[in-house]
Amino acid sequence: MRKLVVAAVAVVLAALGLVAGAFAGGGYGGSGDDTTSIQSAASTSGSSTAGGETYSFAAALTGAAEVPKPKAPAGAGGSFTAKSTESGSKVTFHWVLKYHGLSGKAVAAHVHLGKKGKAGPVAVALCGPCKNGQSGTVKISKDTEEALEKGGAYVNVHTAKNGAGEIRGQIKLTGK
Numbered sequence: 001m002r003k004l005v006v007a008a009v010a011v012v013l014a015a016l017g018l019v020a021g022a023f024a025g026g027g028y029g030g031s032g033d034d035t036t037s038i039q040s041a042a043s044t045s046g047s048s049t050a051g052g053e054t055y056s057f058a059a060a061l062t063g064a065a066e067v068p069k070p071k072a073p074a075g076a077g078g079s080f081t082a083k084s085t086e087s088g089s090k091v092t093f094h095w096v097l098k099y100h101g102l103s104g105k106a107v108a109a110h111v112h113l114g115k116k117g118k119a120g121p122v123a124v125a126l127c128g129p130c131k132n133g134q135s136g137t138v139k140i141s142k143d144t145e146e147a148l149e150k151g152g153a154y155v156n157v158h159t160a161k162n163g164a165g166e167i168r169g170q171i172k173l174t175g176k
Contacts, residue, residue, distance in 0.1 A: 052086030059169030106130035
């Protein structure tokens with residue numbers, strides 16, 4: 001029964017995202033990828049819930065922000081939005097990743113711990129291989145959520161040509 005409820009919620013969120021995407025003018029369209037972009041409920045402001053706090057995050061991804069500098073095509077970029085919700089000692093992290101103009105297919109994407117301009121360890125594996133407009137929900141640690149809140153994490157997208165990362169963006173807290 002729980003799987004049915006989770007699937008129904010995912011369908012409703014995807015439908016709402018597609019409607020919001022239509023009003024916003026669509027998405028990026030990735031390299032070698034026809035997947036439709038969706039807008040995320042994660043881009044809304046966070047709030048307090050019965051189970052705990054909710055936080056919203058966002059990042060703009062560029063090749064110039066990646067460390068070390070990739071061999072990325074001019075204009076490669078993307079966006080990342082996420083929302084974390086605390087429930088007792090657990091934190092649920094819902095994310096949406098969009099990108100465009102990559103040198104090839106996105107083979108993986110991660111949230112890493114690290115300050116701007118510094119490489120850091122993977123904290124959350126997002127996808128691999130990835131599709132433009134992909135979203136997901138994972139459980140994260142309170143320590144990872146705290147790093148996100150303080151600007152101590154970034155998201156990057158890896159391609160075959162740029163295995164260390166082709167585009168990157170520092171994750172910023174956008175709402176509580």
